[in-house]
Amino acid sequence: MSFANLKAARQAKQSYVTPSTLESSRESSAVSPEPVTQPAERTVTETIYKSIPEYLEIRTSSTSGRGLWTTKACNPGQVIFAVKPHAAALSNERLDLHCSQCFGEGNNTSLKRCTKCQVIYYCDSTCQNVDWPLHKNECAALQRITTSGETSIPSDAIRCLGRIMWKRQKQGPTSAWTREIDLLQSHNKDIEPSAYELHTHLAVSLVRYLGLSSPSEIASFGMASGADLANFVSRFVTNTFTITDPSLTPLGASVSPPVALINHSCDPNAVVVFPRSRPNAQEPLMQVVALRDIAPDEEILTAYIDTTLPKAMRQASLRETYLFSCTCTLCASAPDVVDPRESVSCPKSPIHPPTSIILTMMFQKTLSRAAPPAVPHYKKTDEVLDALRIGQQALDKATLLQFSDPAKARQLTSKLIPILTSAGLTPPSHPLLALTRLHTALLIADLPQPQSQSPITPTEAQASLDEAVVAATKAVAGLDALGRLLAVDEPAPRAPGSAAEDALRYPPSGAKRLRLALETLVHARAELSVGFGAANEGGVVGRGLREDIVRLERELGMWKKGVGEALRDAREAKVGRSS
Known part of the structure; x- marks a missing residue:
């Protein structure tokens, strides 16, 4: 070990x-x-x-x-x-x-x-x-x-x-x-x-x-x-x-x-x-x-520890391993400041404004209301705490199984993510974020390889790819992985629908998907240049993205050229018929 x-x-x-x-x-x-x-x-x-x-x-x-x-x-x-x-x-x-x-x-x-x-x-x-x-x-x-x-x-x-x-x-x-x-x-x-x-x-x-x-x-x-x-x-x-x-x-x-x-x-x-x-x-x-x-x-x-953890878990880890309590600005923030790491959506305004309720003690029956004070007393305490307890247990087990039994680990993440979401946990909260990131990694690892003799149909392969794209989007991390998933050749692209239907579809298909992939990879490379050093061009991953970006720009250029030629041929054919 x-x-x-x-x-x-x-x-x-x-x-x-x-x-x-x-x-x-x-x-x-x-x-x-x-x-x-x-x-x-x-x-x-x-x-x-x-x-x-x-x-x-x-x-x-x-x-x-x-x-x-x-x-x-x-x-x-x-x-x-x-x-x-x-x-x-x-x-x-x-x-x-x-x-x-x-x-x-x-x-x-x-x-x-x-x-x-x-x-x-x-x-x-x-x-x-x-x-x-x-x-x-x-x-x-x-x-x-x-x-x-x-x-x-x-x-x-x-x-x-x-x-x-x-x-x-x-x-x-x-x-x-x-x-x-x-x-x-x-x-x-x-x-x-x-x-x-x-x-x-x-x-x-x-x-x-x-x-x-x-x-x-x-x-x-x-x-x-x-x-x-x-x-x-x-x-x-x-x-x-x-x-x-x-x-x-x-x-x-x-x-x-x-x-x-x-x-x-x-x-x-x-x-x-x-x-x-x-x-x-x-x-x-x-x-x-x-x-x-x-x-x-x-x-x-x-940061010595995982900063996506709630304050109580961060403090426990620091005391246990490094024998001190953290007094940084994040840990010393006022009790009524909403920390997205330990929040659930307010049932009175689940979408807008994004009012949240802080889980001040992760596994104890204690909740405090966040600003504004007019938010009514939260009535789903037991449901949320049960979801947190089960979610943490599933995360621990799935983490241990991710390499030895990835199918079982994926089963656990697939089952628990909807439970935590229905309980009201917000996407960056713990353990929902950790489960979502692990679920995304498992989906990507399970994608059929281009050269493999996969028994699944192109439609099934497309569904797996789109599922991984959606999961990577929800994980609010790993933009390079999301961009590369969007850039993968679609096994079974969807037929175009109405403008309204295409606007609501995610992930998109065709040229719109490639443009989104390009935008995501450019953004990812900029973030990697910060995280791994601008002088290093974002490290090995960032330098690899440069090649992906060039390839996508070339592919989009060819796509645009092909569409332009098709439109030109259609116009010429129309002129020929009219003459």
Whole structure:
């Protein structure tokens, strides 16, 4: 199991505490709107953290501890800074699908397997040579595990911890690299009892993986005692980032002290991504990208958790994993402010104006009315709370089944989405949004491939395609996926109807569908340029959309030309008949 997915296991067993999302730092709680800051730690920045650019300063806030502040303005889509992780490891299920050095995608025939451990794969000899200083220790450890009769490969967490330890041993305790690792925030003294199992498991498994037979041997890694090892494990758990591919699919675990300096906000102004914009040997490269305008002397903030969750769930996740309560502007908003993440439509005005009622406690029978105060008492409390409970259970189960039994997962999402909708939940509310996004992904994965010998008819294929388009539209996310779905050749295009009928049809057909696809892809590329960096052209996905946009423009041009020629031929034929 990937370290990035351990949180799901912890929720099932009520025992583990681990990060599960992209930006997992690190220093302390989220900032308040106007934190008091102390002077920048210039000496620290100059002696270690050399990958941080000069216009970023490490400052200490009275509310959130250390963080990063910018001294110059940053624009949306600007790469604030980029670094390679100090250490990274692929999850077990990705070992034969990606290069363990650059994390580039391949398969077990295009990638080259290490002939000694036969576990790790590389793109080519270049990636293998770059990784060898660390892999030579890892290789011996993996061979030792194989010869001992163990059948399971250590998780990405253990292998990432091992890589850090071996590099500590090589760099020495006084090196800048090791000092950056040691300056990571540790919450070892504050962890809850429910977290002991994870920390103990990681520490014991790491000792076995390193092949240590006595406590004294840990001294060779710059640690004096078991307490030092416990603090090291705590720093890892609190400061782990999930490496993702350009489509944000989790690939493995990584640690980056410079990026870990960034504090949390549920309303972030920046994001950490892996856009894959450099040659493979320089990957995986972490980039911190501005999501909006950031003014001079403003703190850089990212989100450690899924910000589509309601406030209560966000706060619970942050307290459980990072041991703080968030005080960001979103969490500190007034109680009567409608949060779309936890809202249902007002029965008195379900369409316009969009008055909503806030579910202030997700799974407790407590509702409060939103402005305006004239909204009557909500009478569907029990129905909504039952729908929320069942919807959350279905989401958890469908998420676990999405790869092992996608048909069952799709059955669950198909059944629950109408129930939550009829209960009055708005499209961006939880868990309706999460179920809709998962349902869309399952529909797309189930679409018949163009070259496959599909037993379904063109009409059935058209219905599946249109269903996926509608679901992607409702998911209010993934514009690139929606645009590409609209651009797929229609297996059975609808015959034109009246102007009124065609205006009401969604998705449209023919040229109107292609124009909508083009508009959607152009919009998606603009958003990707912000999310993955304008200099990266939106990363791999954004650069791919450029080709799709050019193809659609060409196809629409040919369509227009064909229609023009048909109209011209019709006019000429009419003139010929009249003469």
